[in-house]
Structures are given as C-alpha cells and as structure tokens.
Amino acid sequence: MTASETVTPELSKPARPQRKPLGEMSPMAMVGLQIVLGIVLLVVWQLSAGRLIDKFMISSPIDVMVRLWGWIANGSIYVHVWATIYATVYGFLIGAVAGVIGGLWLGLSPFLSRLLDPYIWAFNALPKVALAPLFILWFGLGINSKVALAAVLVVFLVFVNTFAGVREVDPDLVDSLRLMRAKRRQILTKVIMPSATSWIFVGLKTAVPYALIGTIIGEMIAANRGLGYLVQRSGSEFDTAGVFAALVVIAVLAVIFNEVVGRVQDRIQGWKVVSR
Amino acid sequence: MIELQGIGKTFRKGTEEVRAVAHVDLAIQPHSIVALIGPSGCGKSTLLNMIAGLYPPSEGRVVYQGRQVSDVNTDVGYMTQKDNLLPWRTVLDNVALPLELAGQSQAKRHEAARAMIRQVGLDGFENKYSGELSGGMRKRACLARMLLYEPKALLLDEPFAALDAQLRIAMHDLLLKLWAANKQTILLVTHDLVEAITLADRVVVFSRRPARVAHEQRVDLPRPRDVAQVRFTERFHEIYNAIWDKLREEYVEEKL
Numbered sequence: 001m002t003a004s005e006t007v008t009p010e011l012s013k014p015a016r017p018q019r020k021p022l023g024e025m026s027p028m029a030m031v032g033l034q035i036v037l038g039i040v041l042l043v044v045w046q047l048s049a050g051r052l053i054d055k056f057m058i059s060s061p062i063d064v065m066v067r068l069w070g071w072i073a074n075g076s077i078y079v080h081v082w083a084t085i086y087a088t089v090y091g092f093l094i095g096a097v098a099g100v101i102g103g104l105w106l107g108l109s110p111f112l113s114r115l116l117d118p119y120i121w122a123f124n125a126l127p128k129v130a131l132a133p134l135f136i137l138w139f140g141l142g143i144n145s146k147v148a149l150a151a152v153l154v155v156f157l158v159f160v161n162t163f164a165g166v167r168e169v170d171p172d173l174v175d176s177l178r179l180m181r182a183k184r185r186q187i188l189t190k191v192i193m194p195s196a197t198s199w200i201f202v203g204l205k206t207a208v209p210y211a212l213i214g215t216i217i218g219e220m221i222a223a224n225r226g227l228g229y230l231v232q233r234s235g236s237e238f239d240t241a242g243v244f245a246a247l248v249v250i251a252v253l254a255v256i257f258n259e260v261v262g263r264v265q266d267r268i269q270g271w272k273v274v275s276r
Numbered sequence: 277m278i279e280l281q282g283i284g285k286t287f288r289k290g291t292e293e294v295r296a297v298a299h300v301d302l303a304i305q306p307h308s309i310v311a312l313i314g315p316s317g318c319g320k321s322t323l324l325n326m327i328a329g330l331y332p333p334s335e336g337r338v339v340y341q342g343r344q345v346s347d348v349n350t351d352v353g354y355m356t357q358k359d360n361l362l363p364w365r366t367v368l369d370n371v372a373l374p375l376e377l378a379g380q381s382q383a384k385r386h387e388a389a390r391a392m393i394r395q396v397g398l399d400g401f402e403n404k405y406s407g408e409l410s411g412g413m414r415k416r417a418c419l420a421r422m423l424l425y426e427p428k429a430l431l432l433d434e435p436f437a438a439l440d441a442q443l444r445i446a447m448h449d450l451l452l453k454l455w456a457a458n459k460q461t462i463l464l465v466t467h468d469l470v471e472a473i474t475l476a477d478r479v480v481v482f483s484r485r486p487a488r489v490a491h492e493q494r495v496d497l498p499r500p501r502d503v504a505q506v507r508f509t510e511r512f513h514e515i516y517n518a519i520w521d522k523l524r525e526e527y528v529e530e531k532l
Contacts, residue, residue: 175330176360180374180425181350190373194364 059240068245081249083226084215087143088257091150092211096204099155103162103200104192113163124160128152128214132221141222150214157210158203165199166192201265208257216250227253277306277461278327278429282336284486285322296322297333298486306428309455309462311472313519314482314490315526320465321356323487324431327463328354341428353427353460357434359414361406367393367417368402374425392420396450412443416450423454429461437467448474448503456500469523473515474503481522491522 025033042061049060071077106113132149139145169192177187219228227250234242285297296319304310312320326333327340329349338345340352361370368389369376375385393399396416406414415435422430436444452475455462466472472479473495481491495515497506506512 170360172356172358173360173362175328176354177373177377178330178348179328179350179352179354180377182377186377190377191362194362197364 056238056240059244063241064244064248067239067241068248071245077230077249079225080227080230080246081253083143083146083223084212084219084228084250084253087146087215087218087226088150088211088253091147091214092154092208094147095151095154095207095211096158098151099158099203099207100162100200102155103159103203104166104188104196106159107163107166107196108188108192120159124156128156129217132218135218136222141224143226146215146218146223146226149218150211153210153214154207157207158200161199161203161206162196165196168199169195197268201261201268205258205261205265208261209254212250212254212257277341278302278304278463279339280323280327280336281339283323283326283333283338284335285319285326286334295486297326298488300336300487300489302480302489304461304463306461307459308477309464309475311464311466311476311479312482313466313469313472313479313523314487315484316467318482318485318526319487320482321433324354324433324463324465328352328431351428353422353425353430355418355422355430355432355435357437359406359418361414361417361421363406366403366405367398367409370406370417371420371424373421378425388424389420392424393417395423395454396420411439412447415439415447419447419450419454423458426458427460429463432462432464434465434467436471444471445504451475452499452501452503469516469519470507473497473512473519474501474506479515479519481519481526483526490526491519493519493522 045058046061049055049058049063055063068077106116128149131152132145135145135148135152139148173191173195174187177191182190215226216228216231219226220232223229227246230246231243231250234240234246280300280302283297283300284295287294287296300323312323314320325331326338327345327349329338329345329347332346340349362373365373368386371393372385372389375388380388390399390402393402396419398413398416398420401409401413406417409417418435436447439447448471451462462475464472464475469479476495479493479495480489481493482488483490493515497509497511497515
C-alpha cells in the first residue's frame with residue numbers, strides 16, 4: 001500500500017505561458033471535435049466519390065443515406081434487423097450461459113479440467129466459422145443455424161474467461177469462509193461467483209461483437225433475411241450503396257449491444273467503481 | 277485446549293522437500309494468550325494452519341478440546357496479516373457473513389453485526405466497502421467478523437504487522453479488552469517481541485527452519501495491562517532481555 005505512491009519527476013520546463021495539452025481537453029469539447037471529424041470525413045468521401053474514385057467502388061454518403069432512408073420508409077429493413085437481433089441475442093445468451101456453467105464447472109474440478117484440456121484447446125483453435133455448413137445441415141436454413149453459430153463463437157470466450165476467473169479466486173478468501181463453517185454451495189455463491197464476475201464480464205464484453213459476427217456470417221452463407229443477407233444480396237446486385245447502408249446498420253447495432261453490456265456491468269459491479 | 281503432539285510438516289515442491297516444522301510439542305491452556313515468535317519463514321504460520329485444519333501435519337497430531345483435528349477446524353477464529361474481507365461487500369455485510377452462512381435472518385444478523393461493529397469502534401462505517409477503509413479499520417472489521425461467531429480460540433497470524441506503531445497499540449488495547457470480556461484462548465504469531473510480551477501470558481521462541489521450540493518464557497506482568505505503558509516497566513525489560521538472548525541465537529546465523 002505504501003509503495004503505490006509514485007513520484008513523478010519534475011521536468012524543468014521553459015518559462016513560457018502554459019498551454020493545456022490536447023489530451024486534457026474537456027469531454028464536451030472532445031465530443032464536438034469528434035463530430036467535426038466525422039463530418040469532415042463524410043465531406044471528403046462525398047467529394048471524392050465520382051471524382052477521384054469510381055462511385056461503383058465507394059458509393060457516396062448521400063447515396064447511402066438515400067438507400068437507408070428508402071429501406072426505412074418502405075419498412076423492408078425491419079425484418080432484417082429483427083432477424084439479426086434475434087439470432088445475436090439468443091446466440092449470445094445460449095453461449096454465455098453455457099460458457100459460464102462450463103467455466104465454473106471445470107474451474108472447480110481439477111480432474112475434469114486436466115482430462116478435457118487437450119480437447120478444449122483443440123476445439124478452441126478451430127476456426128468456428130468453418131462449422132457453419134455443419135450447422136446449416138443440422139439446424140436448417142432458418143434462424144436456428146445462425147443462433148448456433150453465434151453461440152459457438154461466444155461460448156469459448158466466456159468459458160475461457162470464467163475458467164480463469166475461478167482459478168484466480170484468492171484461496172485465502174475460500175479458506176477464511178471454510179473456517180466460518182461455509183458449505184460448498186455457499187463458497188460457490190458467496191466467494192467464487194462474485195469474485196469471478198469481473199473476469200466473466202470481460203468474457204461477455206469481448207463476446208458481444210463475436211455473437212454479431214457469428215450471426216452475420218451465418219446469414220451471408222445461407223439465409224433469406226438478416227443484415228448479413230442484406231450485405232450479401234446488395235453485393236451480388238453490385239449495389240455498393242446498399243452494402244454500405246447495411247454496414248451502417250450493423251455498426252449501429254454493435255454499438256448498442258456494447259453499451260447495454262457496459263451498463264449492466266456498471267450496475268452489478270458498483271463496489272469496483274467505488275473502491276477505485 | 278490446544279495440544280500439539282510431535283508435530284512435523286514437510287512440504288514437497290517438485291522433487292525438493294522442505295521441512296517446515298519438526299517435533300513440536302506444545303500445550304496451550306484454555307483462556308491463555310500464547311505468543312509464538314521466531315525468525316521469519318520458520319514455520320510458525322504452518323503451525324497455525326495445521327491447528328485450523330487447513331492441511332494435516334506430516335507427523336504427529338493436533339488435538340483441539342480433546343478431539344483430533346482431521347478436517348477444517350470451524351471452532352477457531354483465524355486472522356492473518358492479509359485482511360480477508362470480501363471486497364464486493366460492505367463492512368456490515370462482511371461482519372455479518374458468519375451468521376449469514378449459518379442461515380440467520382437478515383434483521384437478526386445485521387443487529388448482531390452492528391453491535392459488534394460498535395464494540396470494535398467502527399460505527400459509522402457500516403456501509404463502506406473494504407476498499408474505502410484504512411488498514412486499521414480493515415483490521416477492526418476482521419476482528420468484528422471473527423468475534424461474531426464466538427470462536428473459543430483465536431489464531432492470529434501477525435495480524436497487526438502492516439499497521440503503524442500508534443495503530444498497533446490501539447489494536448493491542450482493543451484485543452486485550454475483547455479478551456477480558458470473552459476470555460478466548462489466543463495463539464498469536466508475531467515478529468515483534470514487544471507485541472508478544474505486551475499481550476501474552478507465555479512467549480514461545482521457535483528455532484530457524486525446521487521450527488522447533490527453542491525456549492519458553494512465562495510473562496507474569498499483572499493484568500489488566502496498559503498496553504502503551506507496560507513496555508516501560510522494569511519487569512518487562514527483564515523478560516524482554518531474557519527472551520532476546522535466546523532469540524538472538526536464532527537470528528545470528530540467519531543474518532550471516
């Protein structure tokens with residue numbers, strides 16, 4: 001505790017009026033600057049489209065906006081958005097629950113974890129996307145094969161982090177509870193699970209984009225709805241604006257998913273924020 | 277109360293064998309405070325762990341209230357240098373944990389915990405998380421949690437080592453007051469000879485690894501003791517010097 005006080009060496013600064021370093025800009029000013037940067041990029045894109053670079057390659061922001069608006073206006077986008085949200089959320093939930101249970105189970109059983117070790121790592125090293133054809137065979141062309149692909153991408157990330165979290169639990173805390181007459185189940189619920197939560201959340205947070213990736217890839221391979229299908233169809237119709245419009249929707253979804261997980265984490269781990 | 281009979285402990289690390297404790301015989305009377313002192317890493321903490329039943333001795337046996345300790349000994353309170361508070365719980369919920377594990381209702385256990393928190397002088401901090409507390413406050417919380425389930429024996433493994441001198445004296449005072457009220461049997465491992473003599477009825481000096489009992493000294497200072505002043509009395513100095521002579525023999529070779 002005493003060693004945490006670090007002394008920053010005082011650099012001899014030339015005597016001239018202090019300007020605030022750019023990194024210390026106020027949050028509001030930074031948001032403003034971020035918006036400006038976005039607008040500049042869009043303007044550059046708009047101006048270069050058709051002049052510097054062929055519109056067939058990069059479309060243009062206005063074309064993309066028009067396409068997007070068209071989809072929203074005629075309502076055709078919603079079926080795709082819902083299909084993607086559904087598969088992502090279900091895949092994520094199934095993968096997360098399986099990953100947490102598996103991680104806790106193996107983390108608590110040295111025998112099982114040693115027994116299964118080579119198989120788990122072999123399976124983990126496998127590019128899960130390559131399982132897509134198998135899932136389509138098993139679960140059909142419908143939404144279930146996308147759920148399965150998303151889940152299988154999620155499960156390993158959550159599993160590995162949960163497992164590490166259980167292994168990282170302070171054995172002294174476990175011992176102190178054993179001395180207080182705690183039963184096995186109580187040690188699990190009162191020490192191991194709460195202390196592994198921060199690890200589990202790291203796993204859940206990294207897994208969110210993968211759930212989306214699994215779903216999108218599944219939809220691109222074989223589907224009749226979903227944003228991945230939309231990207232794939234627009235591409236095959238040489239509709240660059242359509243591809244970009246679908247990508248915009250996917251990006252927005254990804255941001256929303258991340259935000260939701262972040263909020264949930266903040267709520268559950270109030271003590272961590274406080275103790276800092 | 278606690279009897280160590282021919283205790284030995286050997287740890288195995290790969291092919292290397294480390295003998296931590298050898299042939300320790302020690303009997304601790306009920307309601308007494310016994311301090312164990314000796315060079316660092318000599319195996320004193322190993323002894324406490326075996327009394328707590330966290331692992332079995334390689335030789336000999338530990339007898340606690342007439343029964344051999346073969347599993348985790350849930351009748352003892354154990355406190356180490358590290359405070360094992362759960363960081364995601366408030367002080368109140370940490371202190372109430374033993375009663376929560378015993379299945380008591382929230383109202384009941386919070387009431388008991390509040391009373392205990394008052395006894396150790398932590399009132400007003402019930403809703404803080406352990407990360408927000410100072411080192412001394414965390415010790416108080418640990419003490420409160422340990423006392424709440426009323427163990428007959430307390431095993432203290434350098435509990436106050438990380439505190440500064442003033443805080444340590446305050447904790448000694450608190451410990452002796454709580455002991456006077458409840459008369460638990462206390463086994464205290466320490467590096468600090470002044471702490472050992474101030475608190476204990478008996479000081480046991482251990483040798484370098486593997487730990488053996490090198491010397492025993494009764495501390496016949498009258499009770500109640502004034503923990504801030506007792507160290508300046510003549511009798512204290514006599515005892516101190518007697519133990520220090522023995523202790524130095526154990527330390528001398530280690531330093532070379």
